[in-house]
Amino acid sequence: QKEVEQNSGPLSVPEGAIASLNCTYSDRGSQSFFWYRQYSGKSPELIMFIYSNGDKEDGRFTAQLNKASQYVSLLIRDSQPSDSATYLCAVNWEEEYGNKLVFGAGTILRVKS
């Protein structure tokens, strides 16, 4: 069973702080990793993806991947109230008939002004 685990939160951070969101996955064969943001009542939107070990930065967001530890994280610098949402970690697995994305249950982030 392929599993993706996230702390459900809520994670509360003050405005301007760094928010750190974590995710672990069960299958060492996974090749690609994604972070999505979902506002209440809306569909998920892609924030970042990462394929290689190390850090990948995009504006205020940094994704970190450690395949040996089966761990991927998302850092949000200078957190804003508009960042308050549920953050979903997703891991790609290859199957016989294509690939599929398995999602964690999500971490609720609350940024307090």
Next chain:
Amino acid sequence: SQTIHQWPATLVQPVGSPLSLECTVEGTSNPNLYWYRQAAGRGLQLLFYSVGIGQISSEVPQNLSASRPQDRQFILSSKKLLLSDSGFYLCAWSAAYNSPLHFGNGTRLTVT
């Protein structure tokens, strides 16, 4: 640019009634297509995915089915809805292996 259309946005159906949700993608060819369901306060559950016309992989069959009659069209169906079918249904597409998924706006289904 690519766009994904999903309809209807909201739907209220009685138990035992049929269901048909449709999703179409524009601006790309031979996309991978997906149906996910999200129960209230829960994560995304993969229901079906397809890599080509007529090919469907089922994750959670139960009383739901999916079809792909055309390259960029994906349909989710049920002959008889259950109360437990209530949820937020999301269609998504990706370009190729390892590519990100892009979601439609979703259909909120309430079975009464």
